[in-house]
Amino acid sequence: MEFDDELYNKIKFIILKNSLDYEKARIETVLSKLISSNPNLRTDIKRIIPYLNKEIDKINSLRKEDKIELLKKMDQNYGVSKDKKNIKDGFTLPPLINAENGHVVTRFPPEPNGYPHIGHAKAAIIDEEYARHYNGKFILRFDDTNPLNEQSEYYDVILEDLNWLKIKPDIIKNTSDDITLLHKYGQELIKNNSGYICTCKPETIHKLRSSGIECECRLNSTNSLEKMDKFFNGYFHKNEAIVRFKGDMKNDNTAIRDPTLFRIIDTEHPRLGRKNVIWPTYDFAAPIEDSLDGVTHALRTKEYELRNQLYREILTALNLRIPEVLEFSRLEFEGMPVSKRKIKPLIVNKQIHSWDDPRLPTLKAFKKRGFTPEAIRKFVLSLGLTLSETKPSIEVLESFNRKIIDREAIRLFFVRDPWEITLENSTIKEILLQNHPSLEMGRRIIVVKDSVYISSVDAKNLTKGSEIRLIEFSNIIINEIDREKKELKCKITNNIINKDIPKIQWVSTENSVPYKIVKPHMLFINDDFNPNSLEIITGYAESFVSTLLTDTMVQFIREGFCRIENNNTSIFAHK
Ligand SMILES: [Zn+2]
Structure with a gap:
């Protein structure tokens, strides 16, 4: 059967995606996806099916890594020609599958259990960008269904940090707002025989799950409505009973082996207090919330890959709309774990x-x-x-x-481990220094009386009689060196012609403050905490630095860019 390139690619893409989501692609799902995006193929089904079957067999037999590789290659091409006209200037993300302008809804669902990190920033930014690009809606949903981890403080910090990132949700809600609704869907699932109450001990559940064996509760679950009522009416205590999904205990994907949907957590919740003790797991709450909130495209990090099947099966069992699920890799840096x-x-x-x-x-x-x-x-x-x-x-x-x-940082001198230079023939001088080498950001006056500091790194290499240039000030000749006291005596030379001599930064003793730069290094090396991960660099800085406000960015020449923390400390950003 002949297809044009675009259709051929689309079929391949759907099969690949399907086979990654469900381990093996199935003809029914592939066909329904294909027809929903290309309704005119409806009349051609008979001719398409044999071709699809052949392609499905081919792709199902590939190794998972190869499928991902192929999909990655296609993801850049897929849909581009079709959706090109929608791409506004500056929008760089790939188009979303089945996205309709004005109808896209995305969500960022953090659990309020800690401070947001760079991985959260990635998810929130991508979700928001898509919603804005398609003129849709962006929801911030606090996924707060585990009171053991969640605290009021974290809701606030998440809001604060999103605000800092200039991310503005259209809707802000909590999963816990819907607790009654979630209980109702939990009961519905049991009533239609897709879930059951399990009263096995946690150790037993663990053992049976790893060996792929169904427990007694599941086998006798058809009449468990009485147990269900007891469960949702608070008859059981912690660890005495849970609600489980009727999955497939033999499935290679262990996420499908009858996972927990509700458990009893008798702990104060930051929003609901002690009003509720029956809490849904993320596995249960996320798909239902997404579906009910009208989310069209649910972006999840790749770590949830194995749970995507469960996500769809729960919604299917409840006859709820299934959003498109998309994955992206989680973001973290070497030596800086986000966990x-x-x-x-x-x-x-x-x-x-x-x-x-x-x-x-x-x-x-x-x-x-x-x-x-x-x-x-x-x-x-x-x-x-x-x-x-x-x-x-x-x-x-x-x-x-x-x-x-770089455009806003004031350039300043800072010397580590200072040596003092006495200028033997100095007269008081005022030196005007530019705050930025190329932009007009004002000037500052430095008063030099009879001595300056230079850094030990520079001082160590100096020898008697050698000549150096103190940047923007003057050339000097070294007369005496006292390495023990870290002191030098020098003469200013009148000769300030540019010679090929060391150019050294300095701080006037008259205009200096003891100063500290806090410099972070890798927090973890391999898997171990690095005890030397925080370096405190001490020295002298120009006293001008003390007049700068907190949050001002400066560049200490040789050290790098830093943010002013207070009068005598700044935090290192990067070189
Ligand atoms: Zn059981």
């Missing part, structure tokens, strides 16, 4: 200060270092919707940020 399991213990054990510690990948930490929301957005969009598991280099984010802050 709360790794970060929380470091805070508890006081190995790091708090969630905004500059070594962390939280948005608060990036903000503290002087990364701009614009740079984060550009960086995220530059990654696009890749499925690749490789971690991008943080240097890419840094280069986006550098381009932005």
Whole structure:
């Protein structure tokens, strides 16, 4: 059978996608997808089916990695010709499948269980970009159905950080707002025989799941309505009963082996207090909320890949609309894990200060270092919707940020581990320095009396009689060196012609303040906490720095770009 290229690619794409979502592509699903996007093929079904079957067999026999590879290649091409006319200038993400202008609804569903990190920024930015691009709606939904992890503080911080990223949700809601509705769907699932109450012990459940055996409760579940009423009326206590999905206990995808849909958690909830103890799992709440909220395109990180099948099966069992599910790779940087399991213990054990510690990948930490929301957005969009598991280099984010802050950062001198130079023939001088080498950002006056500081790195190489240039000031000749006291005596020469001599930065002792730069390094090396991950660089800076407001960006020449924290401290951003 002959197809044009676009149709051929579309068929291949649907089969690949389907076979990745469900392990094996099925003719019914592929056909319905194909026809819903190309209704005119309806009349050709008889001719298409044999071709589809052949393609499905071919693709089902591929290794998973090869399927992903193929899909990745196609994702860039697929739909481009069809949707090109919709792409506005500057929109760089691939078009969404089955997206209609004005009807796209996306959502960002964080759990309020910690501070948002760079991975959250990626999800929220991509979701919002799509909603805006298609003139649709963007929902922020707090997925708060586990009171053991959730705290009021985290709802606020998420709102604050999204606001910082300039992300404006059209709707803000909590999954816990719908708790009664979720209970109702849970009961419906049991009534239509797709779920059951399991009263096995947690150890038994675990054992049977790993060996793929159905428990007694499932086998006798057809008449479990009485148990269901007891469960939802609070008859059971913690660990005595759960609601499970009737999946497939033999499925290679263990996410389908009768997962938990509701469990009893008798803990104060930040929004509902103690009003409710029967809490749905994310596996149950997410698809139902997405479907009821009108979400058309649910973007999930690739870690949920195996649970996508469950997502669809739950909605199918409840006869609810199934959104398009799309995946993207999660974002984290080498040595900066985003996992709360790794970060929380470091805070508890006081190995790091708090969630905004500059070594962390939280948005608060990036903000503290002087990364701009614009740079984060550009960086995220530059990654696009890749499925690749490789971690991008943080240097890419840094280069986006550098381009932005380079225009506003004042250039200043800072010397580490200072040596003092006495200028033997000095008269008081006022030196006018430009705040920025190329932009008009004002000037500052430095008063030099009879001494300056230079950094030990420069001082160590100096020898008696050698000549150096103090940048923007004067040439000097070294007369005496006292390496123990870290002192030098020099003469200013009148000769200021540019010679090929070392050019050294300095700070006037008259106009200096003791200063500290806090410099983060990799938090983890391999899988271990790096005890040397926070460097405190001390030295002298120009006293002008103390007049700058918190959050001002400066560039300490030789050290790099930093954000002013207070009068005597700044936080290192990047070179
Ligand atoms: Zn059981």
